[in-house]
Amino acid sequence: MTTSPANKRVPPEMKKGPQQNTLMVSYLIHHLRVFIASLGDLSRHPMATLMTTAVIAIALALPAGLYLALNNISGLSAGWDGSTQISLFLHTKVSEKKAQKFASRLRLHKEIDKVKLISKDQGLEQFRKISGFGGALEFLDDNPLPIVLVVQPVVDPQRPDKISHLVKQLEEEKLVELAQLDVQWVKRLYSLLEIAHRGIWIVGSLLGLAVLLVIGNTIRLDIQNRRAEIEVAKLIGASNAFIRRPFLYTGLWYGLIGGFMAWLLTAVSLSFLEGPVQKLAVLYHSTFRLSGLEGDHILVLIGISCGLGLLGSWLAVGRHLSEIEPS
Numbered sequence: 001m002t003t004s005p006a007n008k009r010v011p012p013e014m015k016k017g018p019q020q021n022t023l024m025v026s027y028l029i030h031h032l033r034v035f036i037a038s039l040g041d042l043s044r045h046p047m048a049t050l051m052t053t054a055v056i057a058i059a060l061a062l063p064a065g066l067y068l069a070l071n072n073i074s075g076l077s078a079g080w081d082g083s084t085q086i087s088l089f090l091h092t093k094v095s096e097k098k099a100q101k102f103a104s105r106l107r108l109h110k111e112i113d114k115v116k117l118i119s120k121d122q123g124l125e126q127f128r129k130i131s132g133f134g135g136a137l138e139f140l141d142d143n144p145l146p147i148v149l150v151v152q153p154v155v156d157p158q159r160p161d162k163i164s165h166l167v168k169q170l171e172e173e174k175l176v177e178l179a180q181l182d183v184q185w186v187k188r189l190y191s192l193l194e195i196a197h198r199g200i201w202i203v204g205s206l207l208g209l210a211v212l213l214v215i216g217n218t219i220r221l222d223i224q225n226r227r228a229e230i231e232v233a234k235l236i237g238a239s240n241a242f243i244r245r246p247f248l249y250t251g252l253w254y255g256l257i258g259g260f261m262a263w264l265l266t267a268v269s270l271s272f273l274e275g276p277v278q279k280l281a282v283l284y285h286s287t288f289r290l291s292g293l294e295g296d297h298i299l300v301l302i303g304i305s306c307g308l309g310l311l312g313s314w315l316a317v318g319r320h321l322s323e324i325e326p327s
Contacts, residue, residue, distance in 0.1 A: 031245070038249035049257075052218050056258030059211050060305055061265040063204035064293065068266065070196050072290055086167055088149040089178040096120075099147045102175050106151060111166050114152040120145050146177065208308055211258070215251050215312030222247065223320045230324050240321060247317045248310060255309020259302035266293060 042049045090099055096119055103115045123145040151170070153163050163181065171179045223230070233243055270292050281288040293301065 034245050035249050035252075038246050039253055041246075042250065042253055049254075052214065053254060053257040053261055055214050056211050056254060056305065056309075057261030057265055059207040059214075060259060060262035060301065061269075063200055063207055064262060064266045064301055065269060066196075066200045066203065068270065068291075068293065070193065070200060073196075074193060084153060084163065085181070086151040086153060086163070086170065087180045088151060088170055088173075088176050089180075090147045090149065090175050091177045092146045094147060094175050096147060098175065099149065102173070103149055106149070106170075111154050111162065112151055113154050116150040116152075118148040118150060120147055123148055208304070211255075211305075211308045212312040212315070215254050215309050216316040218254065219247050219251055219313045219316035220320050222250065223317065223324070227324055230321070234325065244317045244321060248313050251309040251311075251313025251316075252306055253309070254313075255306040256302065258309070259305025262305065263293060263298050263301055 090102075094102075096117075099117055103117050106112055106115045153166055167179050167181050170176055230243055270290055274290050277288075277290055
């Protein structure tokens with residue numbers, strides 16, 4: 001006995017597939033409507049919205065500007081690393097041929113960037129120009145100056161003390177009589193940069209907390225203003241998730257607009273400083289230019305702002321929504 005196609009059993013998942021797709025589309029359309037409606041609610045109170053987003057923008061622009069300043073100072077100090085040099089004074093009996101071989105061996109060292117050899121004659125000529133005792137040097141029977149190797153090490157911003165270890169290694173070489181390095185300024189510079197970096201994190205965290213409080217208080221006032229509407233919605237069976245959704249999107253809009261305004265404030269402030277900084281760089285014969293927020297930095301700034309907006313609204317709604325019950 002054969003079964004007709006009408007009598008064949010259809011698997012339950014095949015029956016539910018179109019229905020599930022319809023529910024998903026309806027769910028996404030509802031979120032999109034609430035998302036746009038939240039922006040519409042903000043646009044009906046432009047002054048209040050502008051003041052709230054301006055506070056958020058200023059609070060976020062300050063740590064962003066400090067980060068930019070530190071980033072530019074770090075980029076400027078990277079050029080100073082080239083002035084960090086180790087002077088190796090070889091023994092006076094070391095020939096120039098041995099010094100050349102020693103310099104070639106040092107160039108292979110992973111912690112050394114460049115090596116320059118200054119011969120005895122070159123050293124004497126430099127001393128004659130600098131000291132001003134050119135006439136007196138003519139009476140010397142031989143050149144008393146040693147061969148000098150000027151070593152430019154690789155500077156690690158995280159470990160400036162590695163240069164001191166390199167100096168100790170070079171001092172143990174048989175051909176080296178004396179190794180000189182002034183690395184204290186490098187350590188001080190990177191210590192100050194590290195302090196500034198941590199200070200920015202502290203300031204940014206405190207201002208981020210301020211943004212949470214501002215958004216949370218704004219959402220709390222919005223909940224109180226719509227208390228009657230929330231009570232009616234609960235009476236007809238609306239869930240907390242349904243009621244919470246518009247407030248969450250409102251916090252997201254606050255964060256999005258505030259983050260965009262923070263980027264604009266930072267860019268405008270940077271444009272005001274660019275001219276004077278450029279003039280100062282020209283006076284010092286430098287090609288230094290201020291660098292602004294790049295694409296990934298802008299996305300991070302706006303992402304943090306949106307995250308703070310969502311978190312602030314979530315905390316406010318979670319606390320105050322449960323207090324409203326229809327009587």
